[in-house]
Amino acid sequence: MNATNLIQAILWGISIGAVFALIALGYTLVYGIIELINFAHGDVFMIGSFLALTLLVDFAYGTNARGRPVQAVFGPRLFLLIFAILLVVMLFCALLNVLIERLAYRPLRRAPRLAPLISAIGVSFILVNLGQLWKGSPPRDFPNLLPEVNVLPLLGLGDRLSFTTKDLFVIGVSIPLMLGLAAFIQRTKLGKAMRATAQDREAAALMGINTDLTISLTFLLGGALAGAAGLIYGLYTTQVWYLMGFRTGLIAFTAAVLGGIGNVRGAALGGFLIGLIASINDLGFAAIFPALQNTPGLSFLAGLNQQWTIVVIFGLLVLILVFRPSGLLGERVVDKA
Amino acid sequence: MALLQLDNVHAYYGNIHALKGVSLEVAEGEVVSLIGSNGAGKSTTLKTISGLLAPREGEVRLQGKRISGLPAHKIVARGVSQSPEGRKIFPRMSVRENLEMGAFARKSGAEIKGDTERVLDLFPRLRERLDQKAGTMSGGEQQMLAIGRALMARPNILLLDEPSMGLSPVLVDQIFDIIREINARGTTILLVEQNALKALEVATRGYVLQTGQIVLQDSAANLQRNEMVRKAYLGEE
Numbered sequence: 001m002n003a004t005n006l007i008q009a010i011l012w013g014i015s016i017g018a019v020f021a022l023i024a025l026g027y028t029l030v031y032g033i034i035e036l037i038n039f040a041h042g043d044v045f046m047i048g049s050f051l052a053l054t055l056l057v058d059f060a061y062g063t064n065a066r067g068r069p070v071q072a073v074f075g076p077r078l079f080l081l082i083f084a085i086l087l088v089v090m091l092f093c094a095l096l097n098v099l100i101e102r103l104a105y106r107p108l109r110r111a112p113r114l115a116p117l118i119s120a121i122g123v124s125f126i127l128v129n130l131g132q133l134w135k136g137s138p139p140r141d142f143p144n145l146l147p148e149v150n151v152l153p154l155l156g157l158g159d160r161l162s163f164t165t166k167d168l169f170v171i172g173v174s175i176p177l178m179l180g181l182a183a184f185i186q187r188t189k190l191g192k193a194m195r196a197t198a199q200d201r202e203a204a205a206l207m208g209i210n211t212d213l214t215i216s217l218t219f220l221l222g223g224a225l226a227g228a229a230g231l232i233y234g235l236y237t238t239q240v241w242y243l244m245g246f247r248t249g250l251i252a253f254t255a256a257v258l259g260g261i262g263n264v265r266g267a268a269l270g271g272f273l274i275g276l277i278a279s280i281n282d283l284g285f286a287a288i289f290p291a292l293q294n295t296p297g298l299s300f301l302a303g304l305n306q307q308w309t310i311v312v313i314f315g316l317l318v319l320i321l322v323f324r325p326s327g328l329l330g331e332r333v334v335d336k337a
Numbered sequence: 338m339a340l341l342q343l344d345n346v347h348a349y350y351g352n353i354h355a356l357k358g359v360s361l362e363v364a365e366g367e368v369v370s371l372i373g374s375n376g377a378g379k380s381t382t383l384k385t386i387s388g389l390l391a392p393r394e395g396e397v398r399l400q401g402k403r404i405s406g407l408p409a410h411k412i413v414a415r416g417v418s419q420s421p422e423g424r425k426i427f428p429r430m431s432v433r434e435n436l437e438m439g440a441f442a443r444k445s446g447a448e449i450k451g452d453t454e455r456v457l458d459l460f461p462r463l464r465e466r467l468d469q470k471a472g473t474m475s476g477g478e479q480q481m482l483a484i485g486r487a488l489m490a491r492p493n494i495l496l497l498d499e500p501s502m503g504l505s506p507v508l509v510d511q512i513f514d515i516i517r518e519i520n521a522r523g524t525t526i527l528l529v530e531q532n533a534l535k536a537l538e539v540a541t542r543g544y545v546l547q548t549g550q551i552v553l554q555d556s557a558a559n560l561q562r563n564e565m566v567r568k569a570y571l572g573e574e
Binding site for chain 1: 387388389408409410413414418419421425426427428429430434437438439441442486487490
């Protein structure tokens with residue numbers, strides 16, 4: 001086994017896993033409270049990354065003498081700008097998500113469960129087409145603004161592995177967001193109202209909780225996290241595309257299911273696990289376990305690489321749904337004793 | 338003036354006409370029992386009062402003011418709270434959090450703290466289990482929590498839906514003692530029960546509901562003597 005490659009895959013997996021986790025939280029929050037798989041959620045993430053792209057190009061770039069765009073903001077001011085854009089994108093996606101719930105899901109609250117699901121797919125199509133209209137069909141380059149300096153040699157850990165300032169940025173933004181969300185849900189009165197509404201909407205209303213408002217709040221939080229993920233993903237991968245919400249959204253949905261859909265801690269855990277699986281697979285089994293190639297019967301595993309990542313992840317989704325639909329941390333408390 | 342008044346209330350589940358002109362009154366300080374068999378519309382009546390169901394016709398008034406048509410969370414703020422059928426506690430929240438939710442509509446932290454103490458004095462079992470997940474408690478404990486949680490709203494009128502359902506005879510006696518105690522401390526109670534015998538023992542007055550209509554109303558003592566009630570609901574031949 002090539003330990004260096006394995007550890008490298010794990011390090012990368014943490015970064016991309018953090019992005020998956022942020023998106024997965026939006027799926028799981030909404031499922032937890034209204035038992036709806038919000039198929040439009042990934043596309044809110046895509047719209048967030050597009051807004052971040054527009055804002056970054058507008059504010060971080062000027063034009064040189066020949067009229068070509070060049071980066072105009074550097075250093076601490078660049079970080080302040082990115083932080084400000086992060087807040088704007090989070091707010092925008094939060095409000096977009098609330099609007100989607102208000103227009104497309106709330107009118108169907110008493111309808112059979114299939115109706116809002118179909119409505120969600122409809123919203124997804126609308127957002128995808130708006131995205132295509134906005135930024136066109138081909139993938140778009142995202143400003144590569146983050147410095148990419150390997151921090152491991154600075155820590156005296158040598159340079160055989162790579163963990164850069166970019167990875168640090170992803171972790172440094174997403175982990176505080178997740179901890180903030182967890183604290184909000186656990187400690188605050190509104191967070192408790194969200195949990196109460198998720199566990200029994202009718203009883204929550206009898207407590208004096210405005211359940212419609214609480215559901216809006218849930219979409220607000222989920223949208224904000226998707227927006228943050230949009231900016232982070234763009235800066236990290238430096239490429240965005242109008243269809244990425246579908247693909248990345250489904251991966252994040254798999255993460256939510258793996259952790260136990262409806263379970264907030266599960267979504268974060270699932271996000272990181274799927275990130276690990278994806279990055280190990282992206283690096284290729286042959287690079288991590290060279291011996292596989294010569295092992296009779298298992299040599300086919302050596303062929304698992306980037307081209308197969310999506311297959312592996314969605315294969316996993318099917319396996320979880322068949323064998324453990326409640327996921328890793330799914331709740332098993334008897335609700336109606 | 339009655340504290341709570343239902344005036345010719347009609348309510349529907351989809352196309353099912355569940356309440357067909359129910360009129361009843363509860364005066365300040367009373368315990369009023371609503372008895373009747375399964376499906377007579379007892380729980381529907383409570384749901385209509387607490388706003389989970391809007392009447393299609395007729396009015397619910399609290400202290401003379403119309404509350405029907407308001408959403409449930411606003412009706413709680415007016416002073417009506419309910420311990421619902423099947424308890425409906427929040428299973429994955431602690432006992433403490435469940436009680437906090439009961440006081441959701443209230444502002445004053447000091448008052449809520451005082452009321453938490455009073456509820457825990459009334460139900461010492463809950464004090465032992467404050468940090469336990471509510472869903473892991475026994476049925477009797479969950480029932481106590483449901484009643485305690487409803488009291489946390491400091492209601493003018495407490496609606497109790499089948500508080501004795503599924504409990505052992507000893508626990509049933511205990512729950513009814515607590516209902517008396519709550520009333521003695523000044524809370525008006527509208528009680529829905531299948532256990533008509535017990536319900537009429539604690540009540541001042543009672544109503545008998547049959548297929549969505551009030552068929553009989555009288556003092557609890559008279560109802561206990563009424564032949565039709567004895568046959569239909571008290572299990573006598």
